[in-house]
Amino acid sequence: MTPLHCYLLLSALLFAIGLAGALTRRNAIIVLIGIELMLNAANLNFIAFWRYGPNPQALTGVMFVIFSIGVAAAEAAVGLALIISIYRHCRTTNLDEVDSMKG
Amino acid sequence: MSWPFAIIAVLTLTSAVAAMSLRNLVHCALALTVTFAGLAAFYLQLDAQFVGFAQILVYIGAVAILIVFAILLTQRGEPPRPSIYSATWVVGVSIAVAVFGVLGGLVLSSQAVTREVRPPPDISVREIGEQLMTRFILPLEVIGLLLTAALIGAVIIAMHERRPK
Amino acid sequence: MDWIVQWLWLIPVLPLVAAALGAVVKQRQRRLAAFLAISSMALALTLSCVAFVNALQHSGQGSVVRQTVDFFWFQFGDTQMSDTALRLGWVLDPLAAVMLVMVSLVGLLIFIYSLGYMAHDENFARFFCFLSLFASAMLGLVIANSLLLLFICWEIVGLTSYLLIGFWYHKPSAAAAAKKAFITTRLGDLALLLGIVWLYSQTGTLLFYDGGHGCLEQSALAKLVAQTTGLGMGVSTGIGLLIFCGAIGKSGQVPLHVWLPDAMEGPTPVSALIHAATMVAAGVFLVARVYPLMAAHPVGGAAVPGALQVVTWVGVITAVFAASIAVAQTDIKRILAYSTVSQLGFMMLGLGTGGVAVGMFHLITHAFFKALLFLGAGSVIHGCRDEQDIRRMGGLRKLMPLTFATYAVGMLALSGFPLIFSGFWSKDEILHAAHGWSTPAPFYLGCCGALLTAFYMTRQVCYVFLGESKAGVSPAAEARAAHAPQISLSVGALPPDGGQAGCLPHSPHESPPVMIIPLFVLAAFSMLLSFIGTPAWPWFQGFLSGGSTTGGLGKLLDPQVLGLMVLSSVVVFSGLGLGWWLYGRPSMRNADQPDALERFQPDIFALLKRKYYVDEIYEGSVIRFNTWGARVCDWLDFWVWNGVVQLLSLLVVGCAWLNRSFDEYVVNPGFDEGCRRLTKGGALMSRFQSGRVQTYLRIVGVALTVLVLFLIWGCTAS
Numbered sequence: 009m010t011p012l013h014c015y016l017l018l019s020a021l022l023f024a025i026g027l028a029g030a031l032t033r034r035n036a037i038i039v040l041i042g043i044e045l046m047l048n049a050a051n052l053n054f055i056a057f058w059r060y061g062p063n064p065q066a067l068t069g070v071m072f073v074i075f076s077i078g079v080a081a082a083e084a085a086v087g088l089a090l091i092i093s094i095y096r097h098c099r100t101t102n103l104d105e106v107d108s109m110k111g
Numbered sequence: 112m113s114w115p116f117a118i119i120a121v122l123t124l125t126s127a128v129a130a131m132s133l134r135n136l137v138h139c140a141l142a143l144t145v146t147f148a149g150l151a152a153f154y155l156q157l158d159a160q161f162v163g164f165a166q167i168l169v170y171i172g173a174v175a176i177l178i179v180f181a182i183l184l185t186q187r188g189e190p191p192r193p194s195i196y197s198a199t200w201v202v203g204v205s206i207a208v209a210v211f212g213v214l215g216g217l218v219l220s221s222q223a224v225t226r227e228v229r230p231p232p233d234i235s236v237r238e239i240g241e242q243l244m245t246r247f248i249l250p251l252e253v254i255g256l257l258l259t260a261a262l263i264g265a266v267i268i269a270m271h272e273r274r275p276k
Numbered sequence: 277m278d279w280i281v282q283w284l285w286l287i288p289v290l291p292l293v294a295a296a297l298g299a300v301v302k303q304r305q306r307r308l309a310a311f312l313a314i315s316s317m318a319l320a321l322t323l324s325c326v327a328f329v330n331a332l333q334h335s336g337q338g339s340v341v342r343q344t345v346d347f348f349w350f351q352f353g354d355t356q357m358s359d360t361a362l363r364l365g366w367v368l369d370p371l372a373a374v375m376l377v378m379v380s381l382v383g384l385l386i387f388i389y390s391l392g393y394m395a396h397d398e399n400f401a402r403f404f405c406f407l408s409l410f411a412s413a414m415l416g417l418v419i420a421n422s423l424l425l426l427f428i429c430w431e432i433v434g435l436t437s438y439l440l441i442g443f444w445y446h447k448p449s450a451a452a453a454a455k456k457a458f459i460t461t462r463l464g465d466l467a468l469l470l471g472i473v474w475l476y477s478q479t480g481t482l483l484f485y486d487g488g489h490g491c492l493e494q495s496a497l498a499k500l501v502a503q504t505t506g507l508g509m510g511v512s513t514g515i516g517l518l519i520f521c522g523a524i525g526k527s528g529q530v531p532l533h534v535w536l537p538d539a540m541e542g543p544t545p546v547s548a549l550i551h552a553a554t555m556v557a558a559g560v561f562l563v564a565r566v567y568p569l570m571a572a573h574p575v576g577g578a579a580v581p582g583a584l585q586v587v588t589w590v591g592v593i594t595a596v597f598a599a600s601i602a603v604a605q606t607d608i609k610r611i612l613a614y615s616t617v618s619q620l621g622f623m624m625l626g627l628g629t630g631g632v633a634v635g636m637f638h639l640i641t642h643a644f645f646k647a648l649l650f651l652g653a654g655s656v657i658h659g660c661r662d663e664q665d666i667r668r669m670g671g672l673r674k675l676m677p678l679t680f681a682t683y684a685v686g687m688l689a690l691s692g693f694p695l696i697f698s699g700f701w702s703k704d705e706i707l708h709a710a711h712g713w714s715t716p717a718p719f720y721l722g723c724c725g726a727l728l729t730a731f732y733m734t735r736q737v738c739y740v741f742l743g744e745s746k747a748g749v750s751p752a753a754e755a756r757a758a759h760a761p762q763i764s765l766s767v768g769a770l771p772p773d774g775g776q777a778g779c780l781p782h783s784p785h786e787s788p789p790v791m792i793i794p795l796f797v798l799a800a801f802s803m804l805l806s807f808i809g810t811p812a813w814p815w816f817q818g819f820l821s822g823g824s825t826t827g828g829l830g831k832l833l834d835p836q837v838l839g840l841m842v843l844s845s846v847v848v849f850s851g852l853g854l855g856w857w858l859y860g861r862p863s864m865r866n867a868d869q870p871d872a873l874e875r876f877q878p879d880i881f882a883l884l885k886r887k888y889y890v891d892e893i894y895e896g897s898v899i900r901f902n903t904w905g906a907r908v909c910d911w912l913d914f915w916v917w918n919g920v921v922q923l924l925s926l927l928v929v930g931c932a933w934l935n936r937s938f939d940e941y942v943v944n945p946g947f948d949e950g951c952r953r954l955t956k957g958g959a960l961m962s963r964f965q966s967g968r969v970q971t972y973l974r975i976v977g978v979a980l981t982v983l984v985l986f987l988i989w990g991c992t993a994s
Contacts, residue, residue: 011116015157016218018120022127024211029131031203031974037182039970041130041143044174048150051162059157064232067242071250073162074239077169078254082261084174088181089265095185096272107967203970206977213981217988 015056022049036091036101040084047080116156123149136182144175158231161239280323280330281343281368287323287376288416288429290316291408298405309401310391313408317384320415324376331373335819342369342485344421367421367485370820371636375418375561378640381801382553382647383411385794389651390545392790393658397543403443407549410436414554418561423472423482423491426562430468430526433555434461440550441542453538460535464525471518475569478503478511484565492565497572509582516570516583520563520590527559527620530594534891536617540609544654547609552616552650553643560623560639563587564632571631584628591624592710592718592725597888599728603735604884608653608666611736615690616646618725622706625718630709633817637705637809640816641698644805645689648798652683655787655795656740666739673741676786680741682795687737689802691730691852694845698806705809708840723847730851738859 026045033039051073058069095101123146130142147170154163243251294316301309334341346365387407394403413436417429435458442454476482479496481489488495500512523529528536539551550556563570573581595618602614619642627635657664659676673680689699703726710719786792809816883889 013218014116014120015153017215018124020211020214020218021124023214024207025124025127025131027210027977028204028207031206031970031977032200033131035136037136037178037185038131038139041139041178044143044170044178045127045130045146048147048170051166052150052153055154055157055159055162059159059232060229064229065234067234067239070159070162070234070239071242071247073159074165074243075247075250075254077162077165078258081169081174082258084177085265086261086268088177089269091181092184092269101185103968103970106969110965110967203974206974206981209981210977213984217984 010060012056012060015060016053019049019053019056022046022052034102034104036094036103036106037088039103040087040091043087044080044084047076051076119149119152119156123153136186137179140175140179140182143178144171147171147175158234161234161236278330278343280327281345283323284327284345284366284368284419287320287327287380287419288412290319290323290412291415292412295405295408295412298401298408301401301405303399303401306400309404310387313404314384314387314391316408317380317387317411320411321377321380321384324373324380324415327368328373328377331368331370332819335370340369340821342367344368344483344485344487346421346483346486362424363422363481363483364425365421365483366419366425368419369485371561371564371632372419374636374640374816374820376415378643379411379414379418379554382643382798383407383414383549385797386545386549386553386647386651389548389654389791389794390543392788393545393654394543399443403440403543406436406439406443407545410440410550410555414558417558421484421490423475423484423566426565427465427468427472430522430558430562431465433550433558434458434465434526437461437539437550437555440546441539443542443546447541450541453535453541457535457539460532461525464522464532467518468522468525471515471522474511474518475500475515478515492568497568500569501572510573512569512572513582516566516581517586519566520570520583520587523559523562523624524590525559526562527556527624528594528617529559529590529621529624530597531890533594533598533617534894537610537613537887540607540613544609544650544657547613548647548650548654551613552646556616556620557623557639557643560620560627560635563624563627564636567627567632586628587624588628588710588713588718591621591626591628592721594618594621595625595725596621596721596728599725599732601884601887602732603728604881606666606885607664608656608669608736608740609650609664611666611732612646612649612653615649615729615732618729619646619690622703622722622725625722626706626709629713629718630705633820634705634709636820637816638702641689641702641802641805641809644798645686645697645699645802648682648686648795648802649690651791651795651798652679652686655679655791656683658787658791659785666736669740670743671741678786678792679795682792682799683741684737685799685802687733691733692726692844692848693852694841694848696803696806698802698804698809700844700848701806701809704841704844707844708837711840723843726844726847727851730848731855734852734855735859738855742860 023046026042026049028042029045030039030042033042054069054073054076058064058067058073061069091101094106098106100106126142126145126149130139130146133139133142147166151163151166151171154160154166291313294312298309298312301312331341334343344365344367346363349362349364351361387404390403390407394400397403410433413429413432417426417433420426420429438454438458441457442451444450445454472482475491478500479491481491481496483490484492486493490496497512500515501510503511525532536551536556540547542551570583570587571581598614598617598621602611602618605611605614619638623635623638623642626638656669656672656676656679659672659679660669663669685697689697692700692703694700707719707722707726710722713719886892
């Protein structure tokens with residue numbers, strides 16, 4: 009069990025927790041929180057691989073994670089704006105009630 | 112596996128579980144913040160100091176705050192519902208368990224992961240800056256554009272609708 | 277090659293062009309139609325005379341000189357083999373030359389006569405168109421060097437005969453007569469066609485004279501004579517007999533003579549031209565043309581070839597048969613028709629016993645005096661307001677003197693009055709040849725025929741011209757008189773008389789000059805032609821056979837010749853005398869009295885009057901069989917062929933009905949059902965869309981897991 013194994017298992021666990029929350033909670037914001045958790049788990053994965061990878065001097069992992077953090081921030085902003093807009097429209101953040109696309 | 116790693120890991124995982132399962136939304140947001148902090152500690156441990164600080168700045172300083180704002184903006188003082196989980200929560204949990212099982216199995220059975228331990232790299236912010244400006248200049252510009260677009264988009268989406276006069 | 281021989285084709289083509297133009301001429305453009313016909317005929321006559329002169333120049337050299345021109349019609353089979361090429365052509369030899377002159381001269385005279393005769397008819401232009409077509413075909417027939425070209429012209433001549441007999445087609449009797457003529461001659465033509473085909477298959481050519489390769493020339497004849505058919509007769513005899521059958525049909529020999537008397541339904545110029553002078557002579561001409569074939573016999577065989585024997589016997593039987601019928605007829609044209617049949621029998625007798633020259637001489641002389649007789653009869657009919665029964669005529673000698681004079685010349689020529697009339701010399705030649713034949717019976721029968729000829733002609737002349745006028749005496753005539761004012765008005769444009777003002781409605785009058793002049797010309801020829809065929813100067817015979825024409829009055833005094841002349845004179849005078857005694861004496865003739873012969877022998881008279889019941893026999897046998905056959909075919913057509921077609925159509929309709937029901941009750945509902953199922957299925961499927969984001973997320977999660985597992989499994993498997 010190398011350190012890399014540990015970090016990878018940890019990130020997988022975090023990912024699973026985030027996924028569980030995103031799939032089971034009713035509130036839209038909690039779903040978004042779960043998504044953020046998943047993203048962070050992926051970032052951890054990247055850094056772990058960078059640290060224990062073949063060529064840490066190339067800074068590839070770090071770069072990727074920097075950009076990932078930037079994108080995550082943008083995505084969180086837009087996502088929350090959407091949730092606010094939906095809240096204004098449907099007067100609820102309960103995802104079970106937002107099903108106007110039902111076939 | 113050292114003690115600091117284990118402690119931070121337990122902390123992070125606990126707060127993650129808490130973030131997903133607490134009833135009060137603000138408690139969830141705060142637990143999320145703790146999770147972010149734990150992750151930042153991990154980055155520091157992994158000799159990615161810049162990323163760690165960036166994590167604190169961006170995630171804890173901006174995203175978590177944003178989430179709290181959103182929670183506050185979308186609350187109506189509703190009485191707590193009997194269930195915060197959707198009716199079919201078992202399916203979701205089992206899917207998550209399945210995903211974890213797959214990933215874990217992949218990790219444990221992979222041969223690429225077994226590698227010798229390397230000395231920690233010594234990188235400076237200067238090098239990061241140089242890389243940003245030379246090799247990753249295009250992603251840099253693009254992400255600037257992306258952030259601008261996200262900013263404008265979020266503003267527009269969340270704007271009060273104009274009443275027709 | 278003399279230019280006239282090269283341009284010989286113009287002779288038949290000119291009237292053909294006139295016929296073609298006449299067909300598009302309007303019915304009221306009478307002058308134009310007549311002008312076309314007569315001018316083309318006059319031109320043809322001129323060219324014929326030139327050709328005759330040319331043939332004259334080439335004659336007298338010991339053998340017959342024949343100038344031919346061939347052309348290539350079409351090719352069938354391999355081009356390498358020249359004998360599958362079909363070639364036609366024309367020939368100018370003495371036989372063709374005399375026929376050309378005769379046909380064009382008689383034709384022209386009759387055309388001129390028709391100007392007056394058909395002046396009242398409204399289908400004037402059509403008449404001249406058909407006449408020109410006939411003239412063209414007849415002239416073509418005469419100069420044809422190929423049996424096929426001859427057959428083509430033969431058929432066209434038959435066609436025009438049909439058209440002209442049935443000229444007044446709205447009369448049912450005329451239409452029936454035309455049909456009868458056509459069908460009867462058709463039977464003969466069928467045999468002729470078989471003969472042509474057989475000849476072609478044996479010799480490989482249908483050209484008569486082709487520089488040694490023709491079918492009438494020595495090499496072909498030798499080949500034909502050498503072979504025998506299954507019946508034991510020679511091939512040449514067989515072919516000759518088949519060709520003779522065609523002549524039997526066309527020339528009205530027994531048993532196919534029945535159409536000729538009925539053909540008198542046509543206008544009189546038609547009867548004169550076609551059924552007296554030219555078309556019926558075509559059969560005789562055909563036999564004369566293929567005479568080398570008929571006369572060919574193997575060395576050491578019978579003295580007289582089989583074909584010629586048949587020709588002789590058929591001819592002589594016809595001569596006597598028809599003459600006996602003519603004795604009892606009462607229609608002026610029927611008497612002449614039977615007379616024609618009888619004379620054609622004489623011509624065949626002459627051909628069979630004496631050869632080409634004998635038969636052809638009688639043909640030429642007969643053409644002139646028979647045409648004269650017919651035109652005279654037409655003049656009589658015209659003058660008597662379309663009365664044709666001789667018992668209703670009489671006394672025309674005083675009322676129509678010119679007609680009487682020319683008619684008398686014709687009658688004497690036909691009877692064979694000695695010395696100055698051509699009929700005497702031509703008939704004498706025939707009897708002379710028959711006398712020298714192997715059996716004596718044809719000679720005696722020929723003498724009987726001559727006796728009967730003189731007898732019935734005298735009877736006719738006595739009835740028509742002598743005695744008192746019986747016009748307007750019979751009840752029928754009285755009825756006509758009651759309608760006279762209308763008749764005279766409708767007949768309106770009376771031809772200008774030669775002075776005899778026919779103002780009384782039912783008084784016969786003389787014909788106009790346009791009708792009289794041809795009569796005189798024909799009468800003159802009837803007498804003049806006698807001088808070219810006498811034993812004293814056998815110019816005609818010499819011309820036709822190519823030899824020299826030596827003669828001299830001394831030949832006349834040859835005991836055999838003189839004896840025959842005396843015998844035939846006796847026969848003629850006895851016939852004339854008998855006729856005069858029975859019919860010419862004034863005391864014997866009365867209007868409604870039965871005929872003298874009828875009183876004498878009523879049964880025989882009735883038999884003769886009914887034409888030996890030949891028509892009735894045919895009606896009962898052949899016609900009835902034909903009708904039965906037609907009925908069978910009609911039944912077959914209606915029930916069998918029609919039934920099959922109906923069945924097929926029912927089948928098709930059934931298929932269509934099946935198709936439709938299938939479409940309506942199977943395909944449509946099936947299709948509708950299918951569409952409905954599809955819609956329900958779609959509705960079912962759309963329930964998967966819950967509209968909830970988490971559901972979609974879950975599915976993404978599941979999909980991710982599954983895909984990764986597949987990847988791993990795939991990687992580890994390979």
